[in-house]
Amino acid sequence: MTSTDGLRLLPFRGLRYAPDRVSSLTAVTSPPYDVVVRPEGVRHLETADPYNIVRLILPHAADPTTRHRQAAETLHHWRTEGVLRQDPEPALYVYEQRSGEVLQRGLIGALRLDGPVLPHEDVIPEVVADRAALMRAAAANFEPLLLSYRGRNGAGGATAVIERVVADDPLLATTTEDGFTHRLWAVTDPADLATIDDDLSRRQALIADGHHRWATYQRLYEQQPGATAASPWASGLVLLVDTARHPLQVRAIHRVLPHLPLATALADVAGAFRARALPGGLSAALTALEETPGTAFVLAGGRDSFHLLDRPDPELLDRTIRRDRPEAWRRLDATVLHSALLDEVWRIPDHPSDISYLHHAEAAVEHAARNGGTAVLMRATSEETVRQLAECGVTMPRKSTSFGPKPATGLVLRTLEDPHH
Template identity: 75%
Template sequence: MTTDGLRLHPFRGLRYATDRVSSLTAVTSPPYDVVVRPDGVRHLETADPYNIVRLILPQAPDPATRHLQAAETLRRWRAQGVLATDDRPALYVYEQSKGGLLQRGLIGALELNGPVLPHEDVIPEVVEDRAALMREAAANFEPLLLSYVGQGTGNGATGVIERTVLTTPLLATTTEDGFSHRLWAVTDPGELATVNEDLALRHALIADGHHRWATYQRLHQEHSGNGAASPWASGLVLLVDSARHPLQVRAIHRVLPHLPLDDALAGLGGAFRARPVEGPLDTALAELAETPGSAFLLASGPERFCLLDRPDPDLLDRTIRRDRPEAWRELDATVLHSVLLDEVWRVRDHPSEISYLHRAGDAVEQAAKHGGTAVLLRPVPEQTVRQLALKGVTMPRKSTSFGPKPATGLVLRVLDEEA
């Protein structure tokens, strides 16, 4: 059951003590599912002994040990004063900027029974892993990215944000990707009431973080006996008014580590037309973008690219389910999973068989490293995503990558502070 609107609660943020770490830049991380493993994990671990990656992607031989290790690390860092809890509950204004790109939103604890629209399916194994980690640590380590269509003016929640950014921030840093980040705390009762009144009229779209949202919901069910006031009844999110700050939408690419490119091409059997295209990667991606209809770019490394297009209409008709809107049936991700992965190549949608990477270059690099195939996709327009979500239709898992994504490590939420 859902409430009529969104309810975003203040919380006492857990933040790094700047005098205990080399820099905020050195302890932050991209979201857990953007970090390329294991190379990216090692890079972040060596940036600073207190890098947040040790909490979101702990390294140990088995899952139970990993999750216990993260919880123990969190307790130790808090005891040592590396992470300290803010004195007062707050909503946090968060700003990201790079060049001409500017995004601002509110970080808070969002009630899980509000009108939040998912647009992608999830992978059960990933939800189970995230749930075990959050359950053991009793913490939300990184905010989801949610968008809502607000007034797009200086009124309501957006007005609160734009008044707040005129004051001195709690922190400011620039991460490796060139993005500048600033954070403010909003504690004034009047400003909080303005946010609450505005968001009570809104619904949100999950832009990034479907697995963490599903994790929040699972953990809430486990703690349902604690009532609506339970800290498990809400989850850490970043809410962005897309009328004011439109999100960017990018594709999420696939790597099939056990399917060499030659085998992938040999197995097509006329299902698609296949033809080599010239590199480098940006040139090949540009050709993919200009190709009409369903199309994919395959790569085995930075020197070899092949474009798939013109799928067999009879094969599409036979393999793609008919009980969905035409916009869903024509999605590249739908065609990829229903036709190529399930029917042609017979690749299971399991973490051991498919990796999902947000950057095309990372996908190509991983395919070359494992002797497999990278399948590169095109982004889906945000309007298509929202229209399907409003109809209650979910897209194939990992269909989109909205951004810019919040950096992980600037503010955490610990549930034992609210119990």
């Protein structure tokens, strides 16, 4: 598909839960599919309400083909029964998330795939193939991915429309288990849509969360015989957030090495890194990590065993880190961890059975303690660093950082077979 100069966010007829057919909106929503990875998480959502969205995004059956057909059939039944209803006219949707001091507002729409969208992480082909098969079977985009862009200074353009719309009553409002309040409004006025289109036509976007879904949209378009730029498959469901107005929250993603005992990990790094035992608990360890200049990690073997790694051997870095990348990439903690420690010092393959990726430090430490392994606690990379590398066309090591807050799944869906997509 030929690239365009700016972003084109297209209105669509949203598919939304009928409030009178479900116990509550809270009970039918879910975090994004890749956050609900543990079976107990799926079971918890399934039992919250028989119509919980997890039955569409993570159907479980003996084989993939059955799973994908099951999701398609479930979607068809829910639409036939009136559990999910399509809005009467195409709209862009203003979406607000709020919790304490955190306020995020953006626009949900169908983004043309030929616009300037920058990835910053590689994807796993098997995951893209599975998500593509699911979306193709269901002919639907179940959940928006999260994109950030830099809007104009001041409050004109799309921002002005958003700020005016949120003064009205929302289509829906709900509070999820994590304490976030979610509100949604439809923008259908032609003048407002034209203002948004004009503003976004000058922007480029960074994928904050959802690399696999974006690659899936592209795969689906390529596989549609005779698909044109006007096809519903030529765009995908996204949430666009102006981070000049609403900066994203950036968090680290920690690693757990279940088969590497802490004593072995420390013995192996002798001479390669400086290692120091840290007094105190997890909070003190994370504070020490944030305050350490240069490359640094915390290794944890349990709730009261923390060691700080820093000052890597320059010769080790010179030998293990590829030279054909910008200096900012070569200095990333995740680059050093994977190139020098995991690949060279510990020789741990990047397989799910050998490395787990967890978003919460407490959970990582608990997981390591339970398995007799080692948790590697990380620091977050700034959004600015991520954006600069993405603009250079450089992808970061997988699971380098986590952007949020992520949109809740289940508030608005998009069908792909409807002529008014």
